Amino acid sequence: MSIMNNALSGALASQMALAATSQNLANLQTKGYTRQMALLTAVGPQTGNNRSAGNGVAVNDLLRISDDYKNQQMWRANSGVGRHTQTQPYLTQLERVMGDDAASLSAGVDKFFEAMNAVAGVDPTSTPLRQQVLTAAGTMAQRFNNLNNVFNAQMQSLRGQRNAIVSTANVTIDNIAALNRQIVIAAATGTNHSSLTDARDQAIDALAAQLDLEVSDQPDGSRSVSLKTGQALVIGGVPGQLKISGGSVQTFSLAFAGSTFDLDPVAMGGQLGGLGAYERDIIQPLQQGVSDMAEQIADKVNTTLAAGFKMDGTAGGPMFVFTPGGSASMLTIVAGYQTADLAFSSDGTPGDSKNLQALIDIKNQPINVTSLGMVLIGDADTQLTGKLAVDSQQNRSALKTSQTIRDQAVDDWKSTSGVNQDEEAINLVEFQNMYQANMKVMSVANALFDATLAMMN
Structure with a gap:
């Protein structure tokens, strides 16, 4: 009986729709x-039957409401956030250390030359004043060493962080490949x-934060x-593997698939690219610049002292020892000085x-500093x-922009793929009404069938 079949298909379809809701x-x-x-989808009548309204409704599929373009936008935005998020803590730390008067190189250099000015203004033979010069020299050297140790600690942290990111990324890559196989x-x-x-x-979204x-x-x-x-990182069910060495x-x-490809640590993008850019463009030039300062100040002071005479009339000798290569004791006072x-x-x-x-005049002499060129020591x-x-502010601005883009991309994704409580509540009522209406049709069809049987009896 077509009425009963139509109603049954409608009831079953509404049940599936309610299940999805x-x-x-x-x-x-x-x-x-x-x-x-x-x-x-409406099921039409069989071919050649012009008197049939149709054969009810069918659930052709359960659709997953997704927009690939919005997915892509969300993943790209996450790469930008990852790139700038990783570097900001390092920049902030260096800003605080280098801008702190109690630890800054400027204050240490100024006090060293101020101590020599004090000797020149009173008595060049005064032992207490000379001791102040020696103390200020040691303090200045220690500030160079302390800052250099901060650089070394950050470099060590960068290496450890990148190792952890690569390990996590490889787990995610394997997971994507496994899910591909299951799908x-x-x-x-x-x-x-x-x-x-x-x-x-x-x-994929988690991996996008780590890589472009x-x-x-x-x-x-x-x-x-x-x-x-x-x-390629994943093709079908085949995963690649990131490797880090050195x-x-x-x-x-x-x-990947028996081949190995070298990767640019900056071009990888995401968190790894951000850390690579920070290492290459900020911390390495900055550490080299501080090293240039220490080396050239030590060289100028030692050269000038060698041209003079000590208290006993003998020729002067070096006061500073400069050790290149990022050593923890980059600048020290000569032992026994x-x-x-x-x-x-x-x-x-x-x-x-x-x-x-x-x-004293050395302070106003130029030195060649990496990333700055020729500048006065002072x-x-x-x-x-x-x-x-400036670099830190630019990164903050870029991070803020990236986060805004990410938030907008997530909102766009939610507008299509996210669950809207009000919309689902309406669907719940509508499909409930659909079910009840079809059950009523089945009741009517059953009554008609009973009436037909009664007439025949």
């Missing part, structure tokens, strides 16, 4: 859940794989994932201070700190 409402607060919808099997057997696809999308990605859909339901530079200088590569060793005299006369004046640290502040 209930699943959506159950996952109202589930992060990354993509809403589903029953695709209802292909589910699609081939006609099983609903919406939850598997949601899990894969969330894994390109994602493309394949006909079998799998997704291929590659770096922006073109190297100690103080880390190198990156990608192994005494106040009497300060060669302030230019002719051997104890009261002469011409060589002391030459030492201005070098100020300019390095100022450049760091």
Whole structure:
């Protein structure tokens, strides 16, 4: 009986639609859940039967409401956030250290030259004043060493952080490949794989925070994932593996299907690219700039002292020892150096201070500093700190912009794929009414059938 069949198909269809609605409402607060919808299609009459209105309704599929363009926008935005988020804590730390008067190089250099000015203004032979010069020299050297230790600690932290990111990324890459395999099997057997696809999308989103990605859909339901530079990370069910090697200088590569590709640590993008850019463009030039300052100040002071005479009339010798290569003791005072060793005299006369004046004039001499060029010794640290502040502010602005873009992308995704409580509530009522109406039709059809049987009896 066509009325009964139509009503039965409508009741079953409304039940499936209600099941999809209930699943959506159950996952109202589930992060990354993509809403589903029953695709209802009218079933037409059989061929050649012009008197049939149709054969009810069919649920052709359970649709997963997703927009690939919005997915891509969300993943790209996450890469930008990851890139700038990782570097800001390092920049902020350096700003605080280099801008602190109690630790800044500028204050240490100023106090060293102020101590020599104090000697020149009173008595070049005064042991207490000479001791102040020696103390100020040691303090200045320690400030260089302390700042250099901060650089070394950050470099060590960078290396450890990148090792951790690579390990996490490899786990995520394996997970995406495994989900691809499960989705292909589910699609081939006609099983609903919406939850598997949601899990894969969330894994891709997490990976996008660590690396710049390109994602493309394949006909079998799998997704291929590659770096922006073109190297494949996942194709179907086959995962690649990121590798990191080296100690103080880390190198990156990608192994995929028996081939190995070298990777640029900056071009990888995301968190890894941000850390690579920070190392290459900020901390390495800054550390080298501080090293340049220490080396050239030590060289100028030692050279000037060598041209003078000590308290006992003998030729002066070096006061500073500079050790290159990022050593923890980059700048130190010569072991056993005494106040009497300060060669302030230019002719051997104890009261002469011409060589002391030459030492004081060093502060106004230019030095060549990496990333700055030729600058006065007294201005070098100020300019390095100022450049760091500019870099930090630019990163903050870029992070704020990236976060805004990410938030907008997430909102756009939610507008299409997210569960809307009001919309689902309306669907709940409508499909409930549909079910009840079809049950009423079945009741009417049953009454008509009973009436027909009664007439025949």
